[in-house]
Amino acid sequence: MKLWRKPFDFHEQATAPSKVVLNKDRCKGCEYCVVFCPTKALVMSTEMNAKGYLIPVELPDGKCLGCGLCEAICPDFALWIVPLEAAQKGE
Ligand code: SF4
Numbered sequence: 001m002k003l004w005r006k007p008f009d010f011h012e013q014a015t016a017p018s019k020v021v022l023n024k025d026r027c028k029g030c031e032y033c034v035v036f037c038p039t040k041a042l043v044m045s046t047e048m049n050a051k052g053y054l055i056p057v058e059l060p061d062g063k064c065l066g067c068g069l070c071e072a073i074c075p076d077f078a079l080w081i082v083p084l085e086a087a088q089k090g091e
């Protein structure tokens, strides 16, 4: 069976160095983004949000490749990715 598109169109995004932006107070600390990130760019931190959940944080070693999986998998739409260049400019 031929699919008319690939799931989440990851192949279009997977090569751009990116940064993860987190809306802390939407997060419920489920860890899906941490567990399923293919490059292990995220870890759970010891910081607690307003709801009392521990939140994830991106490691400073720039491992995020912008595949978009964390954004797609987060049940609470708490994080999204931006191209590294745009993030460094503060966009
Ligand atoms: S998947 Fe979403 S809700 Fe779950 S820990 Fe990550 S940011 Fe928080």
Ligand code: SF4
Pocket: 018, 020, 036, 037, 038, 039, 040, 041, 042, 063, 064, 065, 066, 067, 068, 069, 070, 071, 081
């Ligand atoms: S966009 Fe992909 S590589 Fe970057 S943190 Fe999310 S799951 Fe990991």
